[in-house]
Amino acid sequence: MQHTILILIMALFSLLTGLALYFWLNAHFNARYFYTTMLISWLLIALFPVMLIFSFFPQSSASGNIFGFSLAGAIAAFFVIWWYGTRSALAAQKIDVLEDKIRGLEEKQRDISHERRTPIVLQHCETFIYKLKHKRSKRIVLITGGIELVKVADIWVSSENTNMEMSRFYENSVSGVIRYYGAKKDQAGNVIDDTIARELSGAMGKDLYVQPGTVIITNAGDLQQTHNVKKLFHVAAVQGEVGTGYQPIRNIQLCVTKALQKADTEELRSLALKSILFPLLGTGTAKGDVKETARKLIEAAISYLETSEKSTIECVYFLMWTNVELEVCRGIVEEVERLAK
Structure with a gap:
């Protein structure tokens, strides 16, 4: 035996x-x-x-x-x-x-x-919602269309250079759109007070440069009435170089982390900020790789929501301006096991 x-x-x-x-x-x-x-x-x-x-x-x-x-x-x-x-x-x-x-x-x-595909600009505002499995009240949302169509986020993030210079009104960029829609205009739509750019310039003071990833807060100007925006976060997401133009900063994901940290500071607590909208930082005029950049930005947002117990932010929106951006980002979030539809 x-x-x-x-x-x-x-x-x-x-x-x-x-x-x-x-x-x-x-x-x-x-x-x-x-x-x-x-x-x-x-x-x-x-x-x-x-x-x-x-x-x-x-x-x-x-x-x-x-x-x-x-x-x-x-x-x-x-x-x-x-x-x-x-x-x-x-x-x-x-x-x-x-x-x-x-x-x-x-x-x-x-x-x-x-x-190789020719991007098609999305003309309608549509949302694709993904909840964190271990924090069902927290969500990552892909929202389509131009930023001027969005009226659901408390905070808008504007991608700026490390000199904190906003794009001109008619440039094809999120920064330019925010600058125009936040400004005071006459009945013909002509800007009579460059509200947002003026406030940002005042916040910079005599400084000509900020560190990559820096976040500066301004009021929303006319966007508060027209788009329900409570605050604008200007992030230093791209860096200029003489003769070559602008490039995304090396650790582009820091922009997401620092913006979310800023949203949870005591000075903004009374505003009860619940949502924030990010464009795909550094993929516009700076021509950053959409897939690589989006993966970094989305992962940074998920990690922050998972680990920040006292965060008041419940919803992080990512703006999908074209069909290609939407397809790429849906592929990314649907591979993340920590998210569920």
């Missing part, structure tokens, strides 16, 4: 060790000595049924031919299981590697297709 129990313990240990090695290998395709370890894992797995069967039925037998050799009894059963299991596992592994390569090529092809 004691002999049988010892064999059973050894059989169980052999099985668990073999399975542990096998699953570890599946998670580490490029592990050193992969094939050697795979053989060892199946040797250990093969020992389990052999020891189990022959501990209870010592008189049973199995026989067969392996590589021209005749084997019988426990040894035959062991080699049959080991040989078949190893061969099947290695074949499956090769299939997995090929499928992984195919997925990688397909993803590259999609990226190339996105880059």
